Amino acid sequence: MYDLIIVGAGSGGYEGALYAHRRGMSVALVELSPETVGGNCLNRGCIPSKYMRHGAYMLEKFQKLEDYGVFLKGYELNMASLRAGRDRVVITIRENFKKFAQHLRIPIFYGKGVLKDKNTVVVEPSGEELKGRYILLATGSSTTSLGGLVPDGKHVYDTDQIWNLEKFPKRMLIVGGGAVGVEFAYIFRMYGSEVVLVEIRDRLLPSADIPEESSRYLARKLKKLGVDIRLKTTVQSWEPCEGGLKVNLSDGTQTKVDLILLGVGRRPNTEGIGLEEVGVERDAKGFVKVNEFCQTSIPNIYACGDITSPLMLAHKSMYEAKVAISHMLGEEDMRRDERIVPKIIYSAYEIASVGLTEDQAEEEGYEVKVGVVSFVSNPKAMDDGENEGFVRIVADEEGNLLGCHILGPHAGELLHQFLHVMKAGLKVDFLSKAMYSHPSLSETIGQASMEIHFGPITWAKRH
Known part of the structure; x- marks a missing residue:
């Protein structure tokens, strides 16, 4: 009998396996196939898309090279080379994990893991039965x-x-203006495609967790790059026609494109894995119900990642796996808290958010203080030719850190400086009195904190 059986070797599954092994537990993984180890993030999500997004980012930087005294004579785009480089990264990460698991003597059983009882997982179609003291469900999500x-x-x-495309489309329609839609819109636009992006809501990134200001900045930049954004619009009908597709939109217009890309969310993989039979409860949308320790309605069965809530992020899954395993070991210092999950979007800007927005904080009754600093005058951002965007810190009147929202260069990395300080329970005065190297993008964190702690002196005005 294993101490722990993990069903799913995606982000949460393999992070959980390594963490459990580190903590002295005997672990077994169950994963669909050798080609799906690493899950959606590695094989069909964040890793390959960030590779392509970096290519798009470099193409944008290419246009500024003359400012740095570099004059080149054009370039050629090649989808085959892009795919080869992208796939090489994915395969290398996947194979390295399999080799590492083998080195650590963590077995991976290939097939579909189905619960037989609270201590048994059957690997289908082989029928092999695995016994475990604990079970962690990390089965991920699927497209809809x-x-x-x-x-x-x-x-x-x-x-x-979309990864199977062999050439760049001349013109494409992307449905959905959330994190996925705006990322692909930027990628394909920079690689030369004409892009129409439709979003049924009244703004891009239509999430309460993302400030409207971030949406506005991004929409302006994407439009400047040539993306045709249609808000409050969706697809009414489409049909194949000569040379592509004819699409009728709800705004009364018609457009012709080579293809349509759906970026409209995912559903949890909780069907057909024995949850009902064993008594693991789900909510109306199919998500597994868990407590703050990622424990399901069956005490020795835990769940992490995409199957626990609509917040489907690889790092959330990895963190929840560690929360679950720590609890199995009798610890309660790590807890599941979606408020501290960083949300990073990679498009024409990096957009990073954690905690409450100003609007959310006011709705919850806080007396809100906001510190905003622009990258426009940041020396490092100016040197790098990327002095667009802002850092926005939200605190209460006592200086407790409630949220941080960054749009601009390396926003996803910068956010962690704030995140860990907030998680540690330190206040805005701590950030305002810290030392930051110069020139650095990080200085903006200190400046935005001083706006709150010592009072505003910059151009930024609260609106």
Whole structure:
């Protein structure tokens, strides 16, 4: 009998396996196939998309090279080379993990893991039974369709199928202006495609966790790059036509494109894995119900990642796996808290958010103080030719840190400086009195903190 059986070797599963091994537990992993180790993030999500996004970012930087005294004579785009480089990174990470698991003597059983009882996982189709003291469910999520837009990998693509493209589309329609849609809009636009981006809500990134200011900045930049953004718009109908697809939009217009890409969310993989039979409770949307220690309704069965809530992020899954395993070992210092999960979007800007927005804080009754500093005058950002965006820190009247929202260069990295200080329970005065190297982007964190702690002196005005 193993101490722990983990069903799913995606981000949460393999992070959990390594953490449990580090803590002295005997672990077994169950994963669908050798090609799916690493899960959606590695194989069809964040890793390959960030590779392509970095290419798009370099193409944008290429246009500024003359400012640095570098004059080049054009360039050529090649999808085959892009795919080869992207796939090489994915395969290397996947194979390295499998080798590392083998080195640590963590077995990976290939097949579908199904609960037989609270201590038994059956690997289908082989029928092999694994016994475990604890079980961690980390089965991830799958793409969904939208009305008459059913992915076929020919006309309508989802985010699992888009990696198979062999050439850049001349013109494409992206449905959904959330994190996925705006990332692909930036990628394909910089690689030369004409992009129409439709979003049914009244702004891009239509999440209460993302400030409206971030949405506005991003929309302006994408439009400047040539993305055709249609808000409060969706697809009414489409049909194949000569040389592509004819699409009727709800704003009364018609557009012709090579393909449609769906970026409209995912559903949890909680069907057909024995949850009902064993008594693991789910909510109305199919997510596994868990407590603050990621424990399900069956005390020795835990769950992490995409199957616990609609906040589907690899790092959330990895953290929840560690929360669950720590609790199995009798510890309660790590707890599940979606408020401290950083949300990073990679598009024409990096956009990073954690905690409450100003609006959310006011709705919760806080007396809000906000410190905003622009990257426009930051010397490091000016040197790098990326002095656009802002740092926005939200605190209460006592200086408790409530949230931070960054749009601009390396926002996803900068956010961690704030995140860990907030998690540690330190206040805005701590950030305002810290030392930051110069020139650095990090200085903006200190400056925004001083705006709150000592009072505002910059151009920024609260609106």
